Every structure is written in structure tokens, then in C-alpha cells.
Amino acid sequence: MEARRKLLVLYASQTGNAVDADERLSREAERRGCSATVMSTHDYEARCLASEETVIFVVSTTGQGEPPDSMKAFWLYLRRRHLSHQWLRGVQYAVFGLGDSCYPQFNIFSSEEEPIGRDLPLGKSSTVISIEIKQTSGYGTVEKLDIFLFVAKKLDKRLSDLGAEPVAERGLGNEQHSSGYESVLDPWMCSLWNTLYQKNPKFFPNGPLLSISDKKLIDQPKIEITFYDAVGEHSEYSNTTDLKCFEMEINRARSMPPGKFSHYKNSPDCFLQMIENCLLTRAGCGKDVRHFEFEALSSSIKYEVGDVLEILPGQSPAAIGRFIKRCCLNPESYITVQPREAQIGSCVGSSMVAMKLKTFVELTMDVASASPSRYFFEVMSFFASFEKEKEELQWFASPEGRDDLFKFNQREQRTVLEEQSTKILDLLSKGAAVYVAGSSKNMPSDVLSAFEEIVCNEAGIPMEDAVKWLRELGKAGKYHVEAWS
Numbered sequence: 001m002e003a004r005r006k007l008l009v010l011y012a013s014q015t016g017n018a019v020d021a022d023e024r025l026s027r028e029a030e031r032r033g034c035s036a037t038v039m040s041t042h043d044y045e046a047r048c049l050a051s052e053e054t055v056i057f058v059v060s061t062t063g064q065g066e067p068p069d070s071m072k073a074f075w076l077y078l079r080r081r082h083l084s085h086q087w088l089r090g091v092q093y094a095v096f097g098l099g100d101s102c103y104p105q106f107n108i109f110s111s112e113e114e115p116i117g118r119d120l121p122l123g124k125s126s127t128v129i130s131i132e133i134k135q136t137s138g139y140g141t142v143e144k145l146d147i148f149l150f151v152a153k154k155l156d157k158r159l160s161d162l163g164a165e166p167v168a169e170r171g172l173g174n175e176q177h178s179s180g181y182e183s184v185l186d187p188w189m190c191s192l193w194n195t196l197y198q199k200n201p202k203f204f205p206n207g208p209l210l211s212i213s214d215k216k217l218i219d220q221p222k223i224e225i226t227f228y229d230a231v232g233e234h235s236e237y238s239n240t241t242d243l244k245c246f247e248m249e250i251n252r253a254r255s256m257p258p259g260k261f262s263h264y265k266n267s268p269d270c271f272l273q274m275i276e277n278c279l280l281t282r283a284g285c286g287k288d289v290r291h292f293e294f295e296a297l298s299s300s301i302k303y304e305v306g307d308v309l310e311i312l313p314g315q316s317p318a319a320i321g322r323f324i325k326r327c328c329l330n331p332e333s334y335i336t337v338q339p340r341e342a343q344i345g346s347c348v349g350s351s352m353v354a355m356k357l358k359t360f361v362e363l364t365m366d367v368a369s370a371s372p373s374r375y376f377f378e379v380m381s382f383f384a385s386f387e388k389e390k391e392e393l394q395w396f397a398s399p400e401g402r403d404d405l406f407k408f409n410q411r412e413q414r415t416v417l418e419e420q421s422t423k424i425l426d427l428l429s430k431g432a433a434v435y436v437a438g439s440s441k442n443m444p445s446d447v448l449s450a451f452e453e454i455v456c457n458e459a460g461i462p463m464e465d466a467v468k469w470l471r472e473l474g475k476a477g478k479y480h481v482e483a484w485s
């Protein structure tokens with residue numbers, strides 16, 4: 001019997017959206033009975049592409065029409081001149097691109113005349129910074145270039161020039177769409193499954209429609225986290241991890257006062273002065289993408305065109321603490337993180353070496369500024385015990401609820417932490433009675449515990465302030481207010 005067909009799903013991402021989209025594609029394929037391997041273009045050997053059967057690419061465009069860092073080597077290989085027009089004969093492919101039509105409106109530099117420095121997206125956060133170190137007063141000729149979804153368009157063309165066969169029309173997801181890139185991804189994915197099924201029914205033995213229940217898949221996480229309560233049990237290894245080095249680097253940078261001399265040089269680490277900080281995105285478009293300009297103050301700074309200046313983003317320790325507390329975990333406990341199946345390869349922050357939970361959260365997760373993914377709502381709906389809440393989460397995770405989710409989640413820039421504190425506002429906006437008292441002492445115990453849990457613990461608002469805040473809301477006539485004494 002011919003073996004079931006397999007899919008290779010490759011992603012190239014700078015800030016994480018393509019990873020989400022890619023994982024969604026592989027999940028949906030697996031729910032239809034087709035096994036899929038998800039990999040970053042960074043971990044994939046480009047020369048092996050010719051021996052694949054079907055490859056789905058999800059790629060984003062970054063910088064000024066550039067491929068993500070993780071795709072640069074892969075793309076360089078694909079562009080080699082010696083590759084024949086038949087090299088990918090027999091390989092089927094589909095490309096889904098992620099981009100943002102805001103970008104062509106910026107001033108674009110042609111590749112020969114790029115300014116010194118590059119855009120540096122800094123993780124999946126609501127503020128993105130593009131950096132330029134000023135050396136001369138002029139920037140060279142400015143050209144308009146269509147950089148919207150540039151990478152997906154180029155990749156699609158190159159794959160086809162190398163003889164690969166497209167199985168679906170290129171999908172182009174635009175973040176400016178009223179419900180984000182998912183509004184294009186949903187129908188694109190459905191038509192992809194149908195086409196693959198028509199080409200070879202072995203892809204989906206039970207047809208292209210959903211055949212495995214969500215529950216079964218949600219029960220099988222890809223990553224295993226093991227907790228060790230004994231502090232120090234594994235600490236003898238922790239100096240060797242990349243994360244540990246990263247942590248040390250961050251601590252070193254944070255503790256460096258102006259004018260401090262580095263340990264190994266007799267000259268100061270270079271100093272830059274910020275001379276411009278301007279918003280690149282349109283006002284009100286819901287995104288904060290900034291252009292910073294720095295001027296070198298010390299002569300010690302040496303760089304060449306293409307060098308990268310990295311600014312390490314940080315998270316508030318209070319937010320990390322609140323997140324861990326909300327998960328009912330001990331921030332001081334040690335964990336190891338590893339993929340459950342060998343084929344998955346390394347996962348974000350994967351480490352066989354135990355590290356402190358709070359270090360892991362600080363270095364690998366964005367708890368205070370990134371909006372949770374759609375899949376987060378899907379998984380939460382599985383665990384929700386309150387029926388109404390479960391239904392709402394399921395609606396958000398469904399294709400029909402996608403627009404509502406986008407408005408509630410991304411447009412409002414909600415975060416995992418905020419989800420908790422907005423619960424109380426949701427309650428209020430649904431017309432629930434607001435109880436106001438002179439002091440929290442008189443609150444009925446169920447109201448008091450809800451307040452302690454949501455307003456005080458999650459949002460970090462002291463109880464007395466929360467009571468004052470409620471009184472203000474009541475005075476403004478927004479909510480029905482009852483008093484107790």
C-alpha cells in the first residue's frame with residue numbers, strides 16, 4: 001500500500017506571525033489525517049528541496065522588502081545561478097505571504113543605495129523600532145518600490161522558475177485587513193486542502209474536511225515542560241545554556257552606567273545619543289512602529305554597512321511576576337523545556353538544561369505587550385469550565401468569530417495579562433450591578449474575592465483605589481450602582 005502523503009511546512013518569520021500561521025497549517029493538515037513537518041527555513045537544508053514532494057511556505061516580509069533573517073541563507077541558495085530550470089521538477093509547492101500594505105508608503109531606498117543600518121524588528125511586541133545610525137547628512141536617491149509582500153512574491157516566482165509546480169495561487173495576507181492576515185489564510189487553506197485532495201486523495205484518507213476532533217489534538221502538546229522544585233539540582237549546567245549567556249548579557253547591559261569602561265578594553269563602550277524618535281505608522285492604525293536615529297558620540301564606534309545594532313527588549317519584572325502567579329506556579333522553580341517528538345527539532349527556548357521559570361518567561365515570552373494568538377483562545381476554550389465563557393472562547397476561535405476576535409484582541413492590543421483585568425470591565429459593560437462601599441470591609445464576600453482576584457491581583461490596583469474607581473464609574477452614570485454599608 002502506498003504510504004500516506006506527507007507535507008513539509010516551512011516558515012520564515014521575523015516576529016512570530018508566520019510561525020503561528022505555519023503551525024496552524026500543520027495542525028489543520030493533521031486534523032485531516034495528513035502528517036506535516038513544521039520547520040524554519042533556518043533549520044532546513046535548501047539543497048534538499050528537490051527531493052521533497054509537497055512544500056508549503058509561509059514567509060513574511062520585513063525591513064524594507066527584505067526576507068526575515070532566518071530565510072537569508074535559504075534564499076541565497078535558491079538564487080544561485082547554477083540551479084537549472086528543472087531543478088525542482090516534481091516538487092509541488094504553495095506560498096502564503098505575510099505583509100502589511102502600510103509599508104510601501106514609506107520612503108524606500110534602492111538596494112544599491114541603502115542607508116547605513118537596518119530595520120530591527122524586536123520580537124512580537126506592539127512597539128517596533130527601526131534604527132539608523134547617522135553618518136552623513138544625505139541619504140542618497142529615494143525610490144518608490146513595491147515592497148508589500150515582496151518576499152512571498154519573489155519566492156513564488158523563483159520556485160516556479162526552478163521548475164516546481166504551484167498547487168495553489170499565492171496567498172497574500174495583509175495586516176491592514178480588518179481582521180488581519182487570517183481573513184485570507186482561512187479561505188486559502190480550505191482551497192489548498194481541496195486541491196491537494198483532488199491531486200492525490202492519499203493526502204487526506206477521509207477527505208479534505210475535518211476528521212479528528214480538536215480535543216484529541218489539544219491533548220497532545222508539542223512541548224514538554226518538566227518542573228523541578230529542588231532549587232539548584234540542575235544549576236551546575238545552567239552556565240552552559242545560550243539562554244543563560246543571554247540573561248548575563250542583558251544583566252550586564254542593564255547594569256552599565258553611562259561612562260562605564262568595559263572589562264576587556266581600556267576604552268569606553270561606545271555611546272549613542274538618540275536624536276530622532278518618530279512614528280512611522282499612520283496615526284490610529286493600531287501599531288507603533290518607530291524610527292530612531294542615533295548619533296555616535298564617541299569616536300570608538302566602528303561599523304560597516306550591513307552591521308546590525310541590537311537593542312534587547314525587556315519586560316517588567318512585575319508583569320512577569322503577575323503572569324507566573326496567575327498560572328499558580330512558583331517563579332523560583334526550575335524547568336526543562338523540550339519538544340515531545342524528535343522530528344519537531346528545537347522549539348523556542350528549548351533547553352534540556354534546567355533554568356529558573358522566571359528567567360524562561362522573561363527571555364522567551366512576551367506577557368505584557370503581545371496579543372495572544374487565535375490558538376490561545378481555542379486551547380483556553382478547551383479548559384474553560386464556565387459554560388458561557390467556553391462558548392465565547394469557542395466563538396472567537398471559529399472562522400465566523402474571526403472578525404470579532406481581531407477587534408477584541410489585536411486591534412485593542414490585549415495581552416495575556418490584560419485578558420484577566422478586562423473581565424471585570426466586560427462584566428460592568430454587560431450591565432452588571434456595581435456595588436460601592438465606603439470601604440472594602442463591607443463588600444459581600446463573593447464580590448470581595450472577585451475583586452481581589454481580578455482587579456487587585458491581576459491588574460495590580462490596590463483595593464481602596466479599585467473601590468474609588470467603581471464609585472467614579474457609578475457617578476458618571478455608566479453603570480447601575482448599589483451601595484451597601
Ligand SMILES: Cc1cc2nc3c(=O)[nH]c(=O)nc-3n(C[C@H](O)[C@H](O)[C@H](O)COP(=O)(O)O)c2cc1C
Nearest residue numbers: 013014015016017018060062063065099100148149
Ligand atoms: C520592521 C518591520 C518591517 C516590515 N517591512 C515590511 C515590508 O517591507 N513589506 C511588507 O509587506 N510588510 C512589512 N512588514 C510587515 C510584516 O511583514 C508583517 O507584520 C508580518 O505579519 C510579520 O510576520 P512575522 O511576524 O512572521 O515576521 C514589516 C514589519 C516590521 C515589524
